[in-house]
Amino acid sequence: MFKNVSELIELAETEGIPISEVMIRQEVKETDKPREEIFAEMGRNLDVMEKAVEEGLEGVESRSGLTGGDAVLLRKYMEEHESLSGNLILDVISKAVATNEVNAAMGTICATPTAGSAGCVPGVLFGLKPRLNPTRDQMIRFLFTSGAFGQVIANNASISGAAGGCQAEVGSAAGMASAAAVELAGGTPQQSAEAMAITLKNMLGLVCDPVAGLVEVPCVKRNAMGSSQAIVSADMSLAGVTSRIPCDEVIGAMFKIGQSMSPALKETGEGGLAATPTGRELAKKVFGPALGSE
Amino acid sequence: MKFRSVFDIIGPVMIGPSSSHTAGAARIGKMARQLYGRPPQWAKVHLYGSFAKTYQGHGTDVAIVGGLLNFDTYDERIKEAFDYAKEAGMEVDFIEEEGSSDHPNTARIKLGDETGEFELVGISIGGGKAEITELNGFELRLTGESPAILVMHNDRYGAIAAVTKVLAQYEINIGHMEVARKEAGQEAMMVIETDGRIPEVAMEELKDCEHILQVVTISE
Numbered sequence: 001m002f003k004n005v006s007e008l009i010e011l012a013e014t015e016g017i018p019i020s021e022v023m024i025r026q027e028v029k030e031t032d033k034p035r036e037e038i039f040a041e042m043g044r045n046l047d048v049m050e051k052a053v054e055e056g057l058e059g060v061e062s063r064s065g066l067t068g069g070d071a072v073l074l075r076k077y078m079e080e081h082e083s084l085s086g087n088l089i090l091d092v093i094s095k096a097v098a099t100n101e102v103n104a105a106m107g108t109i110c111a112t113p114t115a116g117s118a119g120c121v122p123g124v125l126f127g128l129k130p131r132l133n134p135t136r137d138q139m140i141r142f143l144f145t146s147g148a149f150g151q152v153i154a155n156n157a158s159i160s161g162a163a164g165g166c167q168a169e170v171g172s173a174a175g176m177a178s179a180a181a182v183e184l185a186g187g188t189p190q191q192s193a194e195a196m197a198i199t200l201k202n203m204l205g206l207v208c209d210p211v212a213g214l215v216e217v218p219c220v221k222r223n224a225m226g227s228s229q230a231i232v233s234a235d236m237s238l239a240g241v242t243s244r245i246p247c248d249e250v251i252g253a254m255f256k257i258g259q260s261m262s263p264a265l266k267e268t269g270e271g272g273l274a275a276t277p278t279g280r281e282l283a284k285k286v287f288g289p290a291l292g293s294e
Numbered sequence: 295m296k297f298r299s300v301f302d303i304i305g306p307v308m309i310g311p312s313s314s315h316t317a318g319a320a321r322i323g324k325m326a327r328q329l330y331g332r333p334p335q336w337a338k339v340h341l342y343g344s345f346a347k348t349y350q351g352h353g354t355d356v357a358i359v360g361g362l363l364n365f366d367t368y369d370e371r372i373k374e375a376f377d378y379a380k381e382a383g384m385e386v387d388f389i390e391e392e393g394s395s396d397h398p399n400t401a402r403i404k405l406g407d408e409t410g411e412f413e414l415v416g417i418s419i420g421g422g423k424a425e426i427t428e429l430n431g432f433e434l435r436l437t438g439e440s441p442a443i444l445v446m447h448n449d450r451y452g453a454i455a456a457v458t459k460v461l462a463q464y465e466i467n468i469g470h471m472e473v474a475r476k477e478a479g480q481e482a483m484m485v486i487e488t489d490g491r492i493p494e495v496a497m498e499e500l501k502d503c504e505h506i507l508q509v510v511t512i513s514e
Contacts, residue, residue, distance in 0.1 A: 001295060003295070023300055026300075027299060027300050027301075030298050030299060031299060038300075041301065042300075042301075042304065044307070045304055045305055045307060048307045062311070062351075063350065063353060064350075064351040103310030104310060105310070105311075106309055106311060106316070106353045106372070106373050107309070107310055107370075108307060108308070108309055108310075108368060108370055109307070109308065109309075109310050110304065110306070110307045110308075111306055111307075111313060111422075112303070112304050112305075113302075113303045113304075114313065114421075115308065115310050115311060115312055115313050115316075115317075116311075118310075121304075143304050144300060144304075146303070146304060147300035147301075147303040147304040148300070150303035151297050151300065151302070151303050154297040154302070154303060155296060155297050159303070160420070160421075212348070212351060213344065213347070214311065214312075214348065214352065215310070215311040215312050215352075216311070286350075286351050287348065287350070287351065
């Protein structure tokens with residue numbers, strides 16, 4: 001089993017196979033399940049993601065009323081205007097936001113790697129779909145590649161906001177998506193690693209400070225930012241830009257930063273944006289004075 | 295290596311918004327329903343800690359009710375669980391508790407109908423995982439991740455041996471086992487987590503063992 005990114009890349013390069021194939025072979029070995037069954041299971045996850053994107057683009061609202069409807073705004077803007085960042089980025093972020101709005105509205109999602117960061121991977125995948133026209137097989141492989149890089153982060157740092165802050169959730173999700181985008185676009189395994197390193201470096205230190213403790217503000221918009229960064233990093237890597245700090249060392253830095261982060265900034269809803277006057281006011285509105293007063 | 299499967303990273307499929315406050319809560323409700331063994335006519339759900347403070351925004355309440363209706367964590371009916379409960383004739387009350395609990399995400403669930411009442415405590419420990427820590431006053435630890443059986447029995451010689459003998463006969467391996475009692479010689483309880491599902495014939499045989507009062511099974 002690969003323990004870090006360099007082992008993962010080495011396995012892919014010596015065998016002459018993509019990262020997704022390394023992940024599939026390892027899953028077969030770990031679970032003793034037939035390859036077809038594992039592929040089919042990932043296909044079901046892909047279907048859940050696609051459905052969530054569609055549902056969010058139609059418009060949803062959360063129970064608290066804090067989030068919902070932004071995916072619709074983004075779509076409308078994209079269709080009616082010449083956007084500044086270009087329609088591919090708009091498409092990506094609208095689909096990431098759609099997924100997280102569906103999550104906040106108690107819809108069905110696939111955690112990638114968590115519920116709060118569930119928008120980045122499908123946002124990038126379904127946003128790239130019109131441009132790259134991938135087959136279903138390639139789309140499923142995108143998820144295996146994301147999973148391979150996510151697994152390295154989970155085993156060497158963290159994918160939990162309570163343990164590592166938002167860098168561990170949206171940071172990881174964005175890094176995973178950028179690595180998978182590189183493979184889908186025809187880049188090498190090493191280029192996938194470079195893209196993930198570039199993305200993670202820019203996510204280091206991001207705190208988890210949800211208003212009222214809910215997976216809504218700022219989680220939904222952070223998935224938009226994470227997915228757009230994933231695309232930018234993938235392009236940088238495909239252009240030949242490399243990270244001066246190797247990917248595994250970036251993950252190591254992320255782990256240490258997470259450890260030294262104050263508990264108030266790790267999913268307790270006590271610091272950061274949650275502790276702003278408006279954050280507290282919103283918490284009071286949603287739950288009554290108990291949570292907002294502190 | 296804590297994470298060994300790709301589906302730990304790409305998955306699970308769940309109803310949002312929170313793996314701990316929604317998916318974990320639904321699991322507690324479902325385990326309660328399975329341990330009770332039948333649809334309850336009423337349920338009183340006491341919420342503690344973070345559950346008490348944020349349950350409405352996270353849908354912890356509908357998730358628990360969905361679980362009590364035997365819905366899975368990915369069942370879309372969870373959102374309308376209160377309507378389904380009404381339809382099923384199940385009366386549900388939620389009580390926000392001020393007091394502290396050992397774990398921030400704790401629920402104490404009391405279930406009942408005209409034939410009997412039942413009470414358990416469940417905690418949601420993160421990532422959608424949940425545990426039952428107390429059942430009818432007995433302390434225990436039940437995760438619901440493996441198939442399990444719960445045996446209420448009289449605290450007598452041979453009761454435990456009789457149960458494990460039946461399991462051995464059906465070649466069912468025990469992964470984790472706990473025994474508890476309130477007082478020597480009185481009512482006692484066994485929780486047995488197994489590697490495989492327990493066939494119906496084995497369940498019947500267990501029920502017929504001497505000193506055994508009740509056997510229920512939990513499975514995904």
